[in-house]
Amino acid sequence: MRSEERGEASAQNRTHPSIHDPRSTILLDTTAEDHHIARMAAVALGLTVLENAIPSPLPGVKPGLANIVTLIVLARYGWRAAVWVSLLRVVAGSLLFGSFLTPGFFLSLSGAACSLLVLAFAQHLPARWFGPVSHSIYAAFAHIAGQMGMVYLWLIPHAGIAYLIPIFAAAALVFGTVNGLIAARFMDTESEPLSTKNTKGTK
Amino acid sequence: MTSAGMADSPPPDDETRFPLSNFPPQAGERANESLRDTLFNSSHLKAGDWLTLLLGGVCVVLLTLKLWSGDLADxxxxxxxxxxxxxxxxxxxxxxxxxxxxxxxxxxxxxxxxxxxxxxxxxxxxxxxxxxxxxxxxxxxxxxxxxxxxxxxxxxxxxxxx
Structure with a gap:
């Protein structure tokens, strides 16, 4: 929410240059796309916080609700924006939870990077047959693969972690499907961007 | 009496009141329908999505069989x-x-x-x-x-x- 407010504040500054104090403010030139990204990243961050309140039976098994936002951004603003939103969410989320540069942060980062990489290819699947559900499932599997790769290469280089893979894969399939369906649900009823709807809804 | 009761019931939701016209659902019954709609509406799952789901399911089953069938040690x-x-x-x-x-x-x-x-x-x-x-x-x-x-x-x- 904060970045949303800040985005609007800077927009006002631009339209009324006399308002802002030139001594104390460094005015960044932001575009409309920056504002979309900031808004969506804020929504994703909110979902991350929400998700962290949900107890998990096994560390690492999480619904990944923030990926709903990534999917919507991918469909609406393209892959570049999705990368921004996803990485901003990972970094800002880790700052929120105090896990910046800890193993947990690198796990999320590798998972996010892998799923973004897969999404770069998955978005080119013919839209007639493949929707957000497919994107979501592929991204979820890539996320798990990236994380397990990171765990194996860096944290626990032992073949024993292979015993956990079926659990993570099943979770990826289930949560990937559900997230994809939720994202599809949000997308199919809206012709106008979600961000403008959200701001209208909250005001 | 029943007709009067019906007349007293609130008017249907104004669809323009909330920008997301279908979310969140208002009454309890509609909530169930909406959830079912979200998860199983066939328009959300295209042919390729079913294929992906099937592929993912097969993957999970194969992984489970492969990784959990460790032979007992002797x-x-x-x-x-x-x-x-x-x-x-x-x-x-x-x-x-x-x-x-x-x-x-x-x-x-x-x-x-x-x-x-x-x-x-x-x-x-x-x-x-x-x-x-x-x-x-x-x-x-x-x-x-x-x-x-x-x-x-x-x-x-x-x-x-x-």
């Missing part, structure tokens, strides 16, 4: 100081004492399972690991340089013995 290899101390079959229940630089580690074999019962290592990781049952499982007491590894009929390769 031999325990006990090492001390990097050298093989003894190889014992799991068929006979017994206690084995191994002398390391810190003291004696006690290894128990019982009902085709093996564990380290006691060990002088400060953090007791190998003791807390509990019972080992499947081939490839290994308990290491690094400070005392003692390890127990289970092996099956065929040798599996992992990062430790590759």
């Amino acid at each position: 031999k325990a290899v006990i090492r001390s100081g990097g050298k093989i101390f003894r190889e014992v079959p799991l068929s006979r229940d017994q206690h084995i004492e191994v002398l390391g630089p810190l003291g004696t580690s006690v290894i128990a074999i019982q009902q085709r399972k093996a564990r380290i019962v006691s060990d002088p290592s400060p953090r007791q990781y190998c003791v807390r690991q509990g019972w080992l049952q499947q081939s490839g499982e290994i308990a290491l007491c690094l400070p005392n340089q003692v390890s127990v590894e289970l092996t099956g009929s065929q040798k599996k390769y992992d990062s430790l013995n590759y």
Whole structure:
């Protein structure tokens, strides 16, 4: 929410240059796309916080609700924006939870990077047959693969972690499907961007 | 009376009141319908999505079969100081004492399972690991340089013995 407010504040500054104090403010030139990204990243961050309140039976098994936002951004603003939103969410989320540069942060980062990489290819699947559900499932599997790769290469280089893979894969399939369906649900009823709807809804 | 009651009921939701016209649902019944709609509305799942789902399901099943069907071990290899101390079959229940630089580690074999019962290592990781049952499982007491590894009929390769 904060970045949303800040985005609007800077927009006002631009339209009324006399308002802002030139001594104390460094005015960044932001575009409309920056504002979309900031808004969506804020929504994703909110979902991350929400998700962290949900107890998990096994560390690492999480619904990944923030990926709903990534999917919507991918469909609406393209892959570049999705990368921004996803990485901003990972970094800002880790700052929120105090896990910046800890193993947990690198796990999320590798998972996010892998799923973004897969999404770069998955978005080119013919839209007639493949929707957000497919994107979501592929991204979820890539996320798990990236994380397990990171765990194996860096944290626990032992073949024993292979015993956990079926659990993570099943979770990826289930949560990937559900997230994809939720994202599809949000997308199919809206012709106008979600961000403008959200701001209208909250005001 | 009933007709009056009907007239008193609130008018249907104004669809323009909330920007997301279908979310969140208002009444309890509509909530269920909306959830069902979200999860099972066929328009959300295209042919390729079903294919992806099927592929993912097959993947999960294959992974489970492949990774969880570890053959039961039939031999325990006990090492001390990097050298093989003894190889014992799991068929006979017994206690084995191994002398390391810190003291004696006690290894128990019982009902085709093996564990380290006691060990002088400060953090007791190998003791807390509990019972080992499947081939490839290994308990290491690094400070005392003692390890127990289970092996099956065929040798599996992992990062430790590759």
